[in-house]
Amino acid sequence: MPETHYSFCRFCHASCAIKVTVEDGRAVSVIGDKDNPVYHGYTCAKGRALPEQHANPERLMHSMKRQSDGSHAAIPVAQAMDEIAAKVQDILDRHGPRSVALYTGTFSFPYPASTPLAAAWLQAMGSPMHFTSATIDQPGKMVAPALLGRWEGGPHPFDDSDTWLLVGANPTISKSIGIPCTNPARHLHQATQRGMKLIIIDPRRTEAARAAHVHLQPRPGEDPTILAGMIRVILDENRVDQAFIDENVQGMEALRKAVAPFTPEYVERRADVPAHDLITAARTFADAERGCANVGTGPNMAPRGNLTEYLCLVLATICGRWLREGERIPNPGVLMAPAFARAQASPPVPGWGFGEKMRVRGLSDTACGLPTAALADEILLPGDGQVKALFSLGGNPMAAWPDQVKTHAAMEALELNVTVDIKMSATAKLADYVIAPKLSLETEGMTLPCESLTPYVMGYPVPYAQYTPAIVEAPEGSDLIEDWEFFYGLGQRMGHQLRVAAAYSWGPDNEAPEITELDMVQKPSNDDLFDYLTRGSRIPLAEVKQYPRGQIFEDSDAVVRPRDPSCEARLDVANSVMVDELAEVSTEPLERDDEYRFRLVSRRLPDVHNSAGRDIPKLVRKYPYNPAFMHESDLRALEVEPGEVVAIHSRYGSILGVVEIENDIRPGVISMPHAFGDAPGDENDARVRQIGSNTGKLSSVEQEFDPYTGIPRMSAIPVNVERYPETVPS
Numbered sequence: 001m002p003e004t005h006y007s008f009c010r011f012c013h014a015s016c017a018i019k020v021t022v023e024d025g026r027a028v029s030v031i032g033d034k035d036n037p038v039y040h041g042y043t044c045a046k047g048r049a050l051p052e053q054h055a056n057p058e059r060l061m062h063s064m065k066r067q068s069d070g071s072h073a074a075i076p077v078a079q080a081m082d083e084i085a086a087k088v089q090d091i092l093d094r095h096g097p098r099s100v101a102l103y104t105g106t107f108s109f110p111y112p113a114s115t116p117l118a119a120a121w122l123q124a125m126g127s128p129m130h131f132t133s134a135t136i137d138q139p140g141k142m143v144a145p146a147l148l149g150r151w152e153g154g155p156h157p158f159d160d161s162d163t164w165l166l167v168g169a170n171p172t173i174s175k176s177i178g179i180p181c182t183n184p185a186r187h188l189h190q191a192t193q194r195g196m197k198l199i200i201i202d203p204r205r206t207e208a209a210r211a212a213h214v215h216l217q218p219r220p221g222e223d224p225t226i227l228a229g230m231i232r233v234i235l236d237e238n239r240v241d242q243a244f245i246d247e248n249v250q251g252m253e254a255l256r257k258a259v260a261p262f263t264p265e266y267v268e269r270r271a272d273v274p275a276h277d278l279i280t281a282a283r284t285f286a287d288a289e290r291g292c293a294n295v296g297t298g299p300n301m302a303p304r305g306n307l308t309e310y311l312c313l314v315l316a317t318i319c320g321r322w323l324r325e326g327e328r329i330p331n332p333g334v335l336m337a338p339a340f341a342r343a344q345a346s347p348p349v350p351g352w353g354f355g356e357k358m359r360v361r362g363l364s365d366t367a368c369g370l371p372t373a374a375l376a377d378e379i380l381l382p383g384d385g386q387v388k389a390l391f392s393l394g395g396n397p398m399a400a401w402p403d404q405v406k407t408h409a410a411m412e413a414l415e416l417n418v419t420v421d422i423k424m425s426a427t428a429k430l431a432d433y434v435i436a437p438k439l440s441l442e443t444e445g446m447t448l449p450c451e452s453l454t455p456y457v458m459g460y461p462v463p464y465a466q467y468t469p470a471i472v473e474a475p476e477g478s479d480l481i482e483d484w485e486f487f488y489g490l491g492q493r494m495g496h497q498l499r500v501a502a503a504y505s506w507g508p509d510n511e512a513p514e515i516t517e518l519d520m521v522q523k524p525s526n527d528d529l530f531d532y533l534t535r536g537s538r539i540p541l542a543e544v545k546q547y548p549r550g551q552i553f554e555d556s557d558a559v560v561r562p563r564d565p566s567c568e569a570r571l572d573v574a575n576s577v578m579v580d581e582l583a584e585v586s587t588e589p590l591e592r593d594d595e596y597r598f599r600l601v602s603r604r605l606p607d608v609h610n611s612a613g614r615d616i617p618k619l620v621r622k623y624p625y626n627p628a629f630m631h632e633s634d635l636r637a638l639e640v641e642p643g644e645v646v647a648i649h650s651r652y653g654s655i656l657g658v659v660e661i662e663n664d665i666r667p668g669v670i671s672m673p674h675a676f677g678d679a680p681g682d683e684n685d686a687r688v689r690q691i692g693s694n695t696g697k698l699s700s701v702e703q704e705f706d707p708y709t710g711i712p713r714m715s716a717i718p719v720n721v722e723r724y725p726e727t728v729p730s
């Protein structure tokens, strides 16, 4: 008899509530839970493919060990842990704690205990080397608020705003950035119905741009220019919130000077957007009552991502787009500690330059964590502190890190390369050990990770939470563990005491999170760990568990509290480093198009999640590869037809791409998804129609990188394109 279970999807960060039909212990179908109060039944193709993902013949059912001939063979996971623990101990003894590094990627996120336990293990060994995908994603998102200072009351929410600015983000597809993740298309539709004026800055007419009041479709990489131009218009025309500025802001005069060169005419010449559209965008944003500005991955990966993020915060600040005393806090936290927001600024703090120093390019720890773009060099560069062992958790360096050729060399140079992955990813194929984990429906889950994104307008717009028990058992005959159990197992074998901290909240008044010492003899359960992680939460986890289909836990008292009379902090709209960068922008020569005629920009495909999902036939029926989407006028000029192969050359590398017409893209721009292809080499190039190619090869971590976070130019990359003369097998 089929049974129905309620759960939530963990294929992406959005955590949609689902209804799973289980037959003979296997998930056979997944649909959205129509009665859910925030998702209203929404799912995407990936969520509906969870049964296929769980039963995928490509899925690892056993951990794997690399053999001397480079092939992999199954190994019992307990034995793998014994061997790995001994090898790590040996590396530690010879090279010290800094030689062991951890990289946590996309799929460490949906499993609440994964990163805390992996980080606890690293910490117990005394290694500071924890890297995450955040510094090759949107590092400016954490760096910019450090430089500006945080408004403790939080930003205006999307759902009652009358304008919204999205800069290089496409939330209707990505379910991320700028619009709440609970079916962003629905939030957008409702907003435009009630008259929201949406402003989009994107070289592609995105799905979101179709609903826009103004769409600026610029030359990629010119966002600082455009935003400085908008700020100049708003200041010149005195459309600012002067009362807010007088009380809470510093640096106005320096800001005025810094944006002075960015006249609408200069912006038009440089970014190639009509001056009158720029002015309309500025006036639309400033004249609205409520609304915010958000930046996505595109501009964060283009040059000066910190500056773009910073200028968006400046725009919101001079227009006073922050919640004030007495206003309702849309999400005061559920599984996190309650947010005691006040109507005041927290002072700026350093964005970089503290903590562990990298041995290359003068990089250090940042507000966004250690710079992942430095990790390949940390592995390759001999000397004291060289990284000898890398543990990747739910990440895929070979697919996702910039500078793929260097990444490949680093993977091969490691003494010990371990990855926790559900499949033989491009990284797993080079790893010494691949630990095979349980998949989402086989484990308990809670929406704490999604909730933690709330301050970035990516999480929940209301105090919502869901807990799910495991819905199915791991497949019969498999030898799978949870990601966290692997790190716990290593800790046990190496004699370490692991500790986890409760999830914190954003309120400045909150006490330090409670630390729990784990029982290192009697292994805790997922539920134990979830309890430790939610200590101090506004709603006890036990109460959330009583609503297996998810619940909104309103708090009518959650309003922004008055400013503390002793508070003197102000938001700084003229951080000196940002002002200097802006001066550089205004004086540098315009990038010319004669050597590299095209700009390659990043984008996402709806049916795959970075490099995940590409092994599920149902999800790659349309595109098993990553097409190079271009405007048809460009195809005509290059004399190539859709479906033909082109060679794409940047200053640092070359890839092949299968072209596809998309007239929503600005001519002169190639829009191409990342994390496709496999290791560099002719054999994999010849499979471009089967596996696509890796745009990471077009970036160099040593050139054109952000001097603080190390992220190199991964979007708006100058490239040349030519028809590929050789035949590529279909």
Ligand SMILES: Nc1nc2c(c(=O)[nH]1)N[C@H]1C(S)=C(S)[C@@H](COP(=O)(O)OP(=O)(O)OC[C@H]3O[C@@H](n4cnc5c(=O)[nH]c(N)nc54)[C@H](O)[C@@H]3O)O[C@H]1N2
Pocket: 104, 105, 106, 107, 108, 133, 134, 136, 137, 138, 297, 301, 393, 394, 395, 396, 397, 399, 400, 401, 402, 420, 421, 422, 423, 425, 437, 438, 439, 440, 483, 602, 603, 609, 610, 611, 612, 673, 674, 675, 695, 696, 714
């Ligand atoms: N050129 C270019 N590079 C980029 C980007 C870009 O736009 N352009 N985007 C960047 C961004 S935003 C990010 S976040 C990074 C992503 O960087 P990564 O996180 O390193 O890369 P992913 O491809 O997301 O890797 C996810 C891995 O997790 C595995 N996996 C899937 N499900 C599970 C699971 O349930 N458990 C475990 N343990 N593993 C699982 C997948 O098989 C895959 O190998 O890439 C960045 N790189």
Ligand SMILES: Nc1nc2c(c(=O)[nH]1)N[C@H]1C(S)=C(S)[C@@H](COP(=O)(O)OP(=O)(O)OC[C@H]3O[C@@H](n4cnc5c(=O)[nH]c(N)nc54)[C@H](O)[C@@H]3O)O[C@H]1N2
Pocket: 012, 106, 137, 167, 168, 169, 170, 171, 173, 174, 175, 176, 177, 201, 202, 203, 204, 206, 220, 221, 222, 223, 295, 296, 297, 298, 299, 302, 601, 602, 603, 604, 605, 606, 607, 608, 609, 610, 671, 715, 716
């Ligand atoms: N379906 C699906 N969903 C995903 C993912 C996925 O792979 N597939 N990945 C997840 C991850 S890891 C992340 S971080 C989020 C990212 O979420 P988003 O940032 O919303 O991701 P994209 O859809 O790539 O949107 C980036 C936009 O930036 C534009 N762009 C590129 N370069 C520039 C530039 O220089 N200036 C401007 N103004 N725009 C530019 C692109 O045209 C594109 O529309 O999505 C997440 N969600």
Ligand code: SF4
Pocket: 009, 010, 011, 012, 013, 014, 015, 016, 042, 043, 044, 045, 046, 047, 048, 175
């Ligand atoms: S949007 Fe994300 S969470 Fe929702 S069904 Fe799709 S993959 Fe799952």
Ligand SMILES: [Mo]
Pocket: 133, 137
């Ligand atoms: Mo990301």
